[in-house]
Amino acid sequence: MTTAVSILPAQQLAALNEAYRKAVARKRLKTMLAVAVFIAALVVAGIGAEVNLRTLFTYFGNFVSYFDRILTLDSGQRVWTDFGEWFWGWHSWLKLLAETILISYVGTLIGAVLALALNFFVAQNTSPGPWLRFVVRRLLEFARTVPAIVFALVFVIAFGLGPMAGVLAIAVHSTGALGKLFSEIVENADMKPVEGIRSTGASWLSCMRFAVLPQVSAGYASYALLRFEINVREASVMGFVGAGGIGQELVVAIRKFYYSDVSAILVTIIVTVFVIDISTGWLRAKLFGKEAQA
Amino acid sequence: MSQLPKPDSQALRTKYPDVFERPASARLATPLMLLSAFAVFGFGLYDLDFSPTKLVGGLRELGWITLMMVPPDPGSSLPTYLSALGETLSIALLGTTLAAFMALPVSLLAARNIVPSAIFRFPVRRFLDSIRGVDTLIWALVWINVVGLGPFAGVLAIAVSDFGAFGKLFSEAIEAADKKQVEGIRASGGSTLHEIRFGLMPQVLPVIAGQVLYYIESNTRSATIIGIVGAGGIGLQLAEQIRVLEWQKVSFLILMILIAVAVIDWISTKLRFAIIGQRALA
Numbered sequence: 001m002t003t004a005v006s007i008l009p010a011q012q013l014a015a016l017n018e019a020y021r022k023a024v025a026r027k028r029l030k031t032m033l034a035v036a037v038f039i040a041a042l043v044v045a046g047i048g049a050e051v052n053l054r055t056l057f058t059y060f061g062n063f064v065s066y067f068d069r070i071l072t073l074d075s076g077q078r079v080w081t082d083f084g085e086w087f088w089g090w091h092s093w094l095k096l097l098a099e100t101i102l103i104s105y106v107g108t109l110i111g112a113v114l115a116l117a118l119n120f121f122v123a124q125n126t127s128p129g130p131w132l133r134f135v136v137r138r139l140l141e142f143a144r145t146v147p148a149i150v151f152a153l154v155f156v157i158a159f160g161l162g163p164m165a166g167v168l169a170i171a172v173h174s175t176g177a178l179g180k181l182f183s184e185i186v187e188n189a190d191m192k193p194v195e196g197i198r199s200t201g202a203s204w205l206s207c208m209r210f211a212v213l214p215q216v217s218a219g220y221a222s223y224a225l226l227r228f229e230i231n232v233r234e235a236s237v238m239g240f241v242g243a244g245g246i247g248q249e250l251v252v253a254i255r256k257f258y259y260s261d262v263s264a265i266l267v268t269i270i271v272t273v274f275v276i277d278i279s280t281g282w283l284r285a286k287l288f289g290k291e292a293q294a
Numbered sequence: 295m296s297q298l299p300k301p302d303s304q305a306l307r308t309k310y311p312d313v314f315e316r317p318a319s320a321r322l323a324t325p326l327m328l329l330s331a332f333a334v335f336g337f338g339l340y341d342l343d344f345s346p347t348k349l350v351g352g353l354r355e356l357g358w359i360t361l362m363m364v365p366p367d368p369g370s371s372l373p374t375y376l377s378a379l380g381e382t383l384s385i386a387l388l389g390t391t392l393a394a395f396m397a398l399p400v401s402l403l404a405a406r407n408i409v410p411s412a413i414f415r416f417p418v419r420r421f422l423d424s425i426r427g428v429d430t431l432i433w434a435l436v437w438i439n440v441v442g443l444g445p446f447a448g449v450l451a452i453a454v455s456d457f458g459a460f461g462k463l464f465s466e467a468i469e470a471a472d473k474k475q476v477e478g479i480r481a482s483g484g485s486t487l488h489e490i491r492f493g494l495m496p497q498v499l500p501v502i503a504g505q506v507l508y509y510i511e512s513n514t515r516s517a518t519i520i521g522i523v524g525a526g527g528i529g530l531q532l533a534e535q536i537r538v539l540e541w542q543k544v545s546f547l548i549l550m551i552l553i554a555v556a557v558i559d560w561i562s563t564k565l566r567f568a569i570i571g572q573r574a575l576a
Contacts (some may be wrong), residue, residue, distance in 0.1 A: 015371060021499075042391060045384035048377075049445040049526070056450075062440045099342070106338040109331070145552055147519045149431070153536045159352035163342040168352075237431040240523060244342065251523075254435045268429040 013140050052171035070263040079260055087264050094251065097272055099163060103238065104231035107167045111174025112224040118175070119182035120208050126186055126194075129205055134178075143176030148234050152243040163244025170231050170238070178227055186212060214239040221287055225280045236269050363545035375531060375547060379554055381445050382527035385520075386513040386558075389452025394506045396457050401464030401492065407473060418461075425458030434520040445526030452513055452520070459509070468494060469500040503569050505563040514558050518551050 008016070071079050079086040087093075117135055120126045127133040152169035159165045193211035202210070241245025246269060253261040307314050368375055402408045404418045434451035441447050476493035484492065521529020528551060535543040 033540060041387060043385045048380050048384035049388055049449050055441055055446065059441045063437075066436065066440055070427060102338045106342065109335050142552070145515070145555055146548060147515055149519050149547070150532065151523060153533060154359065155352070155356075157357040157539070158538065159348060163513060164344055164348060164352075167338075167342055167344075211488070233427070233429050237429045240431060240435075250432065251435065254432075254439065257439075266432070269432075270424050273427040274423070 014055045019047060029107060030214050051088040056100060061205075069231035070259045070266075073260050079263060086260055087268075089249075089261070089264070091190060091245065092270075093265060093268055096239075096246040096249055097268060100235045100238075100247075101272070101276070103163050103166045103245055104228060104235040107170030107235070108174055108224060108231050110167070110171035111227070112178055112220070114171070114175040115178035115182050116220065119179050120187060122179060122183040122210070125189070125191055126212060128206060140179040143172050144180060146173070146174070148173035152238055156242050158206045161242045163238075166235060166238035166243030166245060169243060172235075173246065174227050174231060178223060181223045182216070182220055189215045216265075219285065222284050225284050229273075229277055229280050232273060319343065320516060356408040359541055365542065366546035366549050367542040368546045369540075369543055371531075371543070375528065375550060378521075378528040378531050379550055382517045382521070382529070383554070383558070385445050385448040385452060385517040385525075385527050386510055388512050389449045390456055390506060390510045392449065392453035393456035393460050393509075394502070396453065397464055398502075400457075401461045401502040402467060404461055404465035404469040406492070407469055407471070407476075410492075419465075422458045425454065426462070428455065428515050430455040430520060432522050434489070434525040438524055443526075444523045446523035448517060448520045448527060451525060452516060456509060457514075460505070463505050464498070464502055467498050467505070470501075470538035471497045480569055500569055504566050507566050507569075511555070511558050511562045514555055 007013075037287065046208075060235075062272050073082060073085055075085070092116055121128065121132050121136045122140065128195075148169045149173050155165035155168050159166055159168065182241045189212055193215070197207050197211045235245050235247075236271065237247045239249065240251050242248070250262070250265045250269075252258075253265060305522060324552065343368060344494045400422070404415055404422065406415065409415050409418075413511065430451055433455050435449040435455075437450045439517075471494055475497065479489045479493040517527050518529045518532070521527040521531070522533040524530065532544065532547045535547060
């Protein structure tokens with residue numbers, strides 16, 4: 001069975017083809033231009049960052065052999081042949097790991113409480129005054145843009161070496177990040193309950209407590225848990241600048257070339273991050289499941 | 295004024311027993327959860343050596359530091375700082391691009407609609423997860439051991455750690471793609487590679503471009519911190535000036551970073567809109 005396809009006269013077809021070719025050519029030219037600009041930017045960046053492909057090719061073997069070395073014990077055997085030897089320091093590492101998790105927990109909780117206190121000033125629909133909103137907003141932006149580890153560097157000088165500086169650094173950074181997310185939830189909240197409560201003569205504080213908070217608390221908990229997950233990762237490097245946690249041990253192992261220790265600590269960190277990811281995911285599903293039922 | 299009749303609490307109680315007599319487990323669940331959360335918090339404060347005297351002393355110190363930070367002043371090292379900032383931006387751009395090129399083929403392997411077999415997909419996904427589990431700073435330390443101190447180590451660190459993130463994000467974008475166009479290519483006799491090139495890529499590329507732009511922005515921030523461990527860029531200057539307590543220079547550097555991040559943010563938002571606009575026209 002054949003289907004008839006109507007074929008246009010050659011003249012008409014040529015005109016159509018021409019128009020099509022022109023349209024495609026214009027688009028191609030645009031794309032080519034964009035690609036050219038991008039490649040030029042890459043070349044400039046490559047010169048700026050002292051990229052040397054020769055170095056990469058010469059040293060790429062080092063990268064592979066580095067992993068070979070960190071997976072080899074001092075005795076020359078593979079690490080997984082002797083777990084006792086590989087994880088020889090598990091006692092102190094577990095302790096430091098617990099400290100790392102504790103740092104991120106306490107930091108996240110302080111950050112979440114501060115963000116809870118501040119976010120109603122930032123959200124457009126609940127802010128008591130434009131001036132206050134502007135000031136708090138800029139403060140949160142600052143706390144969010146400066147990386148936690150930079151805060152940690154400064155806090156280590158102000159508060160002394162130790163986990164306290166790490167906790168405060170994580171707390172400040174989390175306040176900035178969570179404050180923004182929380183205020184976005186508040187901006188999406190239904191304002192009718194607020195009107196209802198205000199019409200009974202309630203103060204601004206009671207409006208927030210009884211009209212807004214019940215709507216948004218589940219979202220808050222979810223974001224705070226997500227932040228906790230991120231903060232565990234951040235806390236694992238706080239030790240690099242002397243702010244507590246497992247990072248201290250790791251940086252010593254890397255700098256002093258204790259190869260099998262590097263892989264052992266990395267494995268413990270990765271496993272911890274996995275476990276935290278999975279358990280907070282489960283907890284979030286459970287909390288949200290409960291909200292959905294109610 | 296009319297008065298509402300007093301509610302008959304006894305009748306209400308018999309009518310809605312669940313409201314008045316909730317089981318103890320339901321009533322106690324929230325307070326218990328809060329209590330245990332704060333108990334862990336208290337233990338944490340104790341275990342991590344928090345003390346009011348330390349806190350007050352540190353805050354006073356922090357106040358002094360803040361006072362010494364104004365006015366921000368680069369001294370005579372402004373050219374150094376500008377070139378360090380350029381280096382940071384270069385690290386972010388190169389690292390992200392490299393990561394995107396490496397992640398594209400791998401993300402195909404991790405996508406359900408390309409590789410239906412879970413046995414092949416699972417190891418790829420776990421591999422990407424473990425790369426993401428390691429912080430950029432740790433990768434920077436590893437690369438410094440391999441290629442030496444300097445910005446090149448930073449580029450490779452960002453490339454590797456973003457490779458993990460991109461692999462996951464791209465594969466999610468690929469899984470979300472409409473499969474009708476792929477079927478269309480197959481119906482006209484295209485091979486698997488044709489399906490990917492003409493059926494999948496036109497749908498996925500704009501999404502990927504948006505994500506890459508967003509990451510260039512966020513990597514400008516990451517690139518500032520990897521300098522702290524010696525991988526080049528403005529973070530190196532920042533860490534040095536903090537260590538020698540040159541607070542005016544520190545505040546100047548922080549201001550520079552904030553402005554640079556804001557500018558990159560603005561540019562990438564514009565570009566993202568441009569790309570999405572192009573897709574809407576096409």
